[in-house]
Amino acid sequence: MSLEYTLLGCLDVGPMTGYDLKKMLDDTTLFFWHAELSQIYPALKQLEKRKLIASQTQPQDGKPDKKIHSITPQGREHLRAWLSEPLDSVPPVKNPALLKLFFSGGLPKEEILDQLRCQLAVQRAQLKRLQLDIPARMQSAPLAGAARPRLMWELARRYGEAQAEMTIRWLEEAIESVEKEVG
Amino acid sequence: MSLEYTLLGCLDVGPMTGYDLKKMLDDTTLFFWHAELSQIYPALKQLEKRKLIASQTQPQDGKPDKKIHSITPQGREHLRAWLSEPLDSVPPVKNPALLKLFFSGGLPKEEILDQLRCQLAVQRAQLKRLQLDIPARMQSAPLAGAARPRLMWELARRYGEAQAEMTIRWLEEAIESVEKEVG
């Protein structure tokens, strides 16, 4: 259900093709939302049928024609209604790394530590990406100029950064706890 | 795919019914993993067909017969193989709260603040649950006695706690940033 609003939210920034939408998601929301092209194209068709977006076709040669989608006034209204709706519960989370750790009590100590060290490397790489790549990509994304959207984007990025930093601290402490443990 | 390992991981602790498995998940892993009964029952059937678990039926009256599932040696081996497999990428995350904020740049300042304050209340409640309810439930969960599993469970709980604390700090700062903002 959120994919619908994700696409409307992106198109609220400016007209785009399905391919552009995928790139925009990968460049800006990847660390808190993602979607495949095979999911985006049918969703766009459905949004058009509901008159929440409109499209115009731009002929090309050598490539399939470009279909440029734009949000309609009804679409903008629909998006706005969703944005105003309060989110009053903790979103359901699925964290396979934590799940694995949770069941790893029976493993040899060294294997648990290997797993935790691997996660630590992954998270440190992720933090670097959030501090270097993402800001650059957000800068170059369409209409990043307006003050208010830029603040929102920066807040989202800061969340990702804080999340990665927190996870790194937690992993460092977890490694210590497991190392110290008797048995 | 992870549901399969989740069930094996739980049954590695001791034999249980589908209903018990659901309760165990709700009591211990809820803040990083969950599943519905309608998903658990078919998954158990499939695991039994693959000889990774076995079941025995206990007649009852007034209620459907209990089906008590237990992990087989092959099942234990299967679980172990999964646990040893390194997780070398950032798990894909979906955070609808962050998604909404990301697109809220066009909303009146006060509406953004309402949304953030609502999230703050939700997260404070979540933190309390992680500090009070979850430890109590983990204590009463089957075989919580063994030292190594208990350490893993405590590490998972600490992650949830750190996550909630981080989110609260982030929301407090986000509210300040939006309040201060001109326009």
Next chain:
DNA sequence: CAAGGCATGTAAATCGTTACATGATTTA
């Protein structure tokens, strides 16, 4: 000359939620 970007999609399969169906016992 292989890989990746550009540009569209469809089809099949899997994963997950919500609703339905049954029915006794216990608790508020």
Next chain:
DNA sequence: TAAATCATGTAACGATTTACATGCCTTG
């Protein structure tokens, strides 16, 4: 007396992923 707990499941729907299909142009 209504709701929750115990206990099993199925069916329908919706969301998501993976694989398939096409084909040119650019970059390394």
